[in-house]
Amino acid sequence: MYEFHDEFPQEPGLRYLNHAAVAPWPKRSSEAVRRFCETNVSCGARDYPDWLKLERTLRERLARLLNAPSTGDIALVKNTSEALSFVAFGLDWRPGDQVIISDEEFPSNRVVWLALAAQGVEVVEVSLKGADPEGNLLAAFTPRTRLLAISAVQFASGLRLDLQRLGQGCRQRGVLFCIDAIQQLGALPFDVQAYDCDFAMADGHKWMLGPEGLGVFYCRSDIRTQLKLHEYGWHMLEHAGDYNRQDWQPARSARRFECGSPNMLGAFALEASLSLLEEVGMVRVGELLEQRVQRLTEGIRALPGASLHSPRSPERRAGIVNFSLAGWDNTALQQRLREEQIICIQRGAGVRLSPHFYTREQVIEQTLAVLTQVAKG
Template sequence: MPNFQNEFPLDQKLCYLNHAAVAPWPSRTALAISSFAQENNSHGATNYLQWLKVETTLRQQLKTLLHAVSTDEIALQKNTSEGLSAIAYGINWKQGDSIVITDQEFPSNRIVWESLANKGVRVITATLNNNNPEASIINACDASTRLVSISSVQYGTGIRVDLKKIGTHCNQQGILFCIDAIQSLGAVPMDVQDIGCDFVVADAHKWMLGPEGIAVFYIKASALDQLSLNQFGWHMIENPGNYDTSHWDVASNAKRFECGSPNMVGIHGFSASLSLLLEVGLSNIEKMLSAKIDLLLTLLQDKPGITILSPTDPARRAGIVTFQTDKIESQALYQQLMKQNVICAYRGGGVRLSPHFYTPDEVLINAVKLIP
């Protein structure tokens, strides 16, 4: 296992607990991006063919991370919202169709589906506030359900659902299954073949430790032709480098969702970050992160007046712990902690803390000491 602590030379004054928002880059990622910028500054695109090799490597890394069948199922997008929009406006909806989401979704995984109301599509919301959230999601489905779209881990409470149970139901009923994996990919393992999902979308900049402005969009091969295209350009065709022909065909793989020039800066950074995650191993990362959450929960529960809003069962959580205290209102506590260099967020009605696998225990201890 690599000595990953050297990858995160964070300012010692900070308690950085905000990976569920924007993660710090590993040193290798900062180096990859700065080296790319320096190369561009001195040589322009002289080595463009080498840049394309990095892009090929990134697609292979994402295939490995997701356990996809092929890199043909991997597209690169700007962000999660772009991928979700490609799905929402690619499906041939019929009046009366419905989509099932949950009552804890980030706006990206709600607004895009609500925008389909003018096509006669209904959004049905399942509650996660019970002991069997998978049953709530499954029971919300009926004969009108065309798509289930849920977050693998919810951004506010951090609740984690059993994706395979939902995938099994969707496959049995002929329902498309979409996962917003931004709060889990890079924190816990994901196997799209085992889950049986059709789509996965996630930005790089949270648990995958990459830059903003680049995301992965997984489309199961059998679902590829179920989405019509709404963006067109030189890059989403077969043989995109052949500029001398007027004939063109849509790319036969997921690249059909990449209409224009690639984000080469983002590609270099994303690939560097994934190289670290894959070297450490997602199973190891999950175990180390779970130990951090165990410690954080113990520290919080030892303080009088603390209410944990997140699941404490390891099977129901990933890297998010959200809490309240009866000593100070949560918004005020968030602002107070930020002023004391505890980098966190106000989400889900409380203060959200989100360490990663590399976060030193002292950071957790010092942060909790600052809570009244």
């Protein structure tokens, strides 16, 4: 098996369980950025053509990660929120149109739709409680429903949805399907074609192990031209680089959503991070992550006074374990764990732990040992 632990030479004693927020980079990403910076210092942009080759490689890796039909379906964006805004303010809404979301969404996938109220768009928030959250969402559809916008994995509870079922339901009803993929992409296999989605987006700084400031936007080719553009510049043109051309048109590819100069520094880091995920393989990444989530789940359930707020069944979770302890305020509990170098965060009903595939087993066991001490007072 590929030896990947050397890629994460973390500070001794650190127990990093916060990948659902901001992840550490692998060593190769740091080295890629260092080389890029040194080249800038010594040579400026002399090697820009090589930088563009790396950007193409990044698009290819992202297309494979999402199983997109083509790199032409991939746009490099600042973050998830920007991509969601491209969809929300690109579609031609009619007064009375409905957007279905859940009542557990991260603000990025809620506020952007609420901001459409001035156009007469109604946002319907659906509960994911119960044994059939997908059924709840699909049952909320009406003849006025235009789009379903849902997170693949809910940021607080860690609930993972059956995206294939939702995609089929949307297609049968003529409803657009938009997936906030930030809590699944890089943690588990992801497949835009199997999910039959129209849009998917994610930041690179969580499970993809990349930097902040660079993400991916998948836009289905047959709907791309239906999104009105609100950002214009040299990079989004079909003939980008032909600076003397007087006529212009947006790129036919998803590059039409990239108005100006690329985040080349971020591209070097993210491309290196994705190369690691590809070497390990996303199926193996998912298996290793599930082992760590399962051990945390079992250990926490055994603690006196513990309440688990995340799904117990493997098919309903990705990399998030959310819990609370009787007698502890969640913020105080997070701070107590931080004193032990257990890096986690308070979210939703409890404290959220989020390991990744490379997290050493000893980190999991040490975390459970600390929690045992804390639970016993």
